[in-house]
Amino acid sequence: MSVDKILGLETEYGIVHRGVPDPDPISASALLINAYLDQVSAASRGPNAPRPGWDFVSESPDHDARGFITADGRAPAIEMHMVNAVLTNGARYYVDHAHPEMSSPECADALSAVLYDQAADHIMVASMEAAKEVLPEGQELVVYKNNSDGKGNSYGCHENYLVDRAVPFEQVVLHATTHFVSRQIFTGAGKVGCEMPGSSRRQVPFQITQRADFFEEPVGLETTLKRPIINTRDEPHADPLRYRRLHVIVGDANLCQVATFLKLGTTTLVLAMVEEGMLEQGVRFADPVRALQQVSFDLTLRQPLLLDDGSSATALSLQWSYYEKAVKYLERFGSKKVGGATAELVMERWLQVLTALEQSEHSPLIGVVDWVTKQHLLTAYQERKALSAGDIRLAAVDLQYHDLRPDRSLFARLGAETLVDERQVAAAMEKPPKETRAYFRGRCLEKWPDQVVAANWDSLVFETGQTNLQRIPMMEPTRGTEKHVGSILDQCATVIELLDHLKASDPV
């Protein structure tokens, strides 16, 4: 049976430290984040106030959804301890490997997730500006929202979805694979060239996605080597008997808000249909990794993908099939578990985008689908300047499409369609979503910043002034909402009062 589709995004951004001879991305990322945190903290609480840290006690990235634990699973803790903050909007902002990363708060629907994705981008802009204040003249940190440097190095934009533990994982793998391969036609962020070993820009001048070049396995636990289409990390950050968290690593980071919305909204619907047992018979690709790359390379969207029974299907036909089934799902089960009214908007946009792609009518997709938008810009620029197909300036335009500086971003200058307005985004940089446990996390951090000594997805640790630290578990992502705890948080003046209230009513 489908569970509420709580979801979120984790975005690793590209970073460049300009004006230094030998830039170090790890310290640049730390500087970026610290500059922002110092500025926010100084504005609200005065200089040098302590910051709540991240708590690793319940992390288990080496647990495999197929039911085993790898002996050599890498613990995440060591390198990430450097900068690791939790924000009053419920997000986590930290250095991961050599990138600044933002994990959004848990969101109740795709539109809320778009809002917090936009808030994350705006926090990057604010961070770049804060860094400029502390860096010497002539230096600058620049953040890019993309997934590849064009030289074989990739970094991710991961998605997370709450899934019913009782659903056989095989069913999730089957349909998620088909969806992830075929949804690329509207989730791709576009890329000049190809980074697969042995391929060249002459063979692939432009492809639909940033990420397809980097995937080697259909299913697996890795995220950095031999990347799998289906990542099996089994770390629910919630009650493990009720839930899985499907951790999706295959997607591109999108600049177009509608593309982010569809990426999350359609995947929500496909997973809910799997949970309801509506999709038992699916299709299997003869070679899923090859199919992923074929879709990314085929700008005509007409190339048939070989299935394991010898027949074939196009990415478009597979998407139409999921769309048609989602119509039935909503008729039969309603939209309660899949984001309510937002699901209707997902269906409307899904239909619009598939129709335009099928008719090769690209103009309505500019500012809606990233690869189409970028290709349009590249073509116009190439014509205007009479450039050859291999001109390096086309690769520069590609990179600068993703530059997040408002005055430099080529994407920002195109005036793409928005689903959320600036006022909402400004609020979301500080306030948590009201419909998930992120609300409790964010409000507590806002109200008692000195007494929340550690936070993670499924608990908060409070310093009460008494002998022991108090851990409040939050194993249910749909609780701790404004409805559940809003009035308690409003009433309580101290952490001790809050803890007494929670013991009496157990609403988190």
Add this chain to the structure above:
Amino acid sequence: MPEQEQQRKNAATSREDFEQEDATPGASGEQGVHLKAELDDLLDEIDEVLESNAEEFVKSYVQKGGE
């Protein structure tokens, strides 16, 4: 397979609805004109916005792998 037929019918109906809506001048048409104007403006000034040394910029954009 009546279920499948019904399914296709539903999808066909909703596709037709969409196409009819699209045929009337509406938001998406205006959006297209608006974006075309934005693109023309951007191309006019792109040399001021783009990194001045494209080759140097592309070569020096090196990231470590992540995730």
